[in-house]
Amino acid sequence: MNLPEHSQLGKTSAYVDQYDASLLFPIPRAGKRAEIGLGASLPFLGADLWTAFELSWLNPRGKPQVALAHFTFPCETPHIIESKSFKLYLNSFNNTAFPDAAAVLACLRSDVNEAAWRGAVVQSSVGVRLVPMENFDREPVHELDGxxxxxxxxxxxxxxxxxxxxxxxxxxxxxxxxxxxxxxxxxxxxxxxxxxxxxxxxxxxxxxxxxxxxxxxxxxxxxxxxxxxxxxxxxxxxxxxxxxxxxxxxxxxxxxxxxxxxxxxxxxxxxxxxxxxxxxxx
The missing domain is CATH 3.30.1130.10 (GTP cyclohydrolase I, C-terminal domain/NADPH-dependent 7-cyano-7-deazaguanine reductase, N-terminal domain)
Structure with a gap:
């Protein structure tokens, strides 16, 4: 079982720039949930919404491409993804060539689903959405209402x-x-x-x-x-x-x-x- 102290957090890490899905480090949710009295039946629904601002890869001609990525992890997934491992994983795309953005999206979706649901039956998929450069100025900034x-x-x-x-x-x-x-x-x-x-x-x-x-x-x-x-x-x-x-x-x-x-x-x-x-x- 992966434990937080076994992750790359707080450690010197080599930055791999060739695609490597094994860099993702899932950590079980169950242990910390047990500390607050939660078991298999949860009193809530929801998700963890992630935004990746540093995503880049190469097109077939070697030209760098950049995008933003939005991820939606259902709270029912048995694991969270340790954030430094997620950063290292995304950096592994940097010098990897992909046919197009759709191939990058498919790769991200497959990898994060496998990590988040590792060892369990997939109940609901992790949502992944890419925002291309031409749409960056459509990304709003807004404070929480209330x-x-x-x-x-x-x-x-x-x-x-x-x-x-x-x-x-x-x-x-x-x-x-x-x-x-x-x-x-x-x-x-x-x-x-x-x-x-x-x-x-x-x-x-x-x-x-x-x-x-x-x-x-x-x-x-x-x-x-x-x-x-x-x-x-x-x-x-x-x-x-x-x-x-x-x-x-x-x-x-x-x-x-x-x-x-x-x-x-x-x-x-x-x-x-x-x-x-x-x-x-x-």
Whole structure:
């Protein structure tokens, strides 16, 4: 079984510039999910939306081609892809010739599906979409919609996850439906301890969640070591357990590292995936 400490994170790595699918390093989701009480039956749906900003290959005449790539990994996949391995894998395309962009797309789709579903039956494919150079100026930048929690003037003294900060209004209060955002999410890489900066959007309906407590809770991830996907699932499960909303969705957009950004989305009910639109910090 692949473990995070066995990956290339924090290690000196040779950059291979000839295509090599074996560079992808899948890590099982199950271990970290067990830490927050999750088993085979998940309380959420969703996906991890990735954007690759450093993708290049050669055409049959040796001329470099570049594109952006969007990936949608269903949260049901038994593995996440360790991000440095994904970067190394994408770099292996750099001096590899492909007949056309369609061949690159087919190769990406086949490889990431195999890695994400390794050892399991494929239930839903990883989505892959290429954005060619001529469409780069169509890629929008937009901040997460919602009421910003960052407007609140609060004391913050806890910097490891503190779900006890989460609370709701009195039971006799009328239920609400709110979309709340914060740009103050920060955690650290599980292996290297390097900072991961993010913005988060929380959509829910039910008893009103105390805004100050929610912001303090989000800030409490500041010194926490966990991968992006794991942080979002922890946030979802803590709010779900402590505040008991009727419906809940948690969406985070993390700034890129190594030419990749990772944007997990988890929801308690079926809905369309949010559009993979980067924020200003990404």
């Amino acid at each position: 009421l910003s929690l960052d407007r609140l003037d609060v004391d913050c003294t806890r910097y490891t996850p503190a779900p006890d900060l989460l609370r709701v209004a009195q039971d006799d209060e009328a239920p609400v439906a709110e979309v709340l955002t914060s740009n103050l999410l920060k955690s650290n890489c599980l292996v290297t301890g390097q900072p991961d900066w993010g913005s988060v959007q929380i959509s829910y309906s039910g008893a009103q969640i105390d805004h100050e407590g929610l912001l303090q809770y989000l800030v409490s991830f500041r010194n926490h070591n966990e991968f992006h996907e794991q942080c979002v699932e922890r946030i979802f499960c803590d709010i779900w357990a402590r505040c008991k909303p009727q419906r809940l969705a948690v969406y985070a957009r993390y700034t890129r590292r190594g030419g990749l950004d990772i944007n997990p989305f988890r929801a308690s009910y079926p809905q369309a995936m949010p559009p993979n639109i980067r924020t200003a910090r990404q």
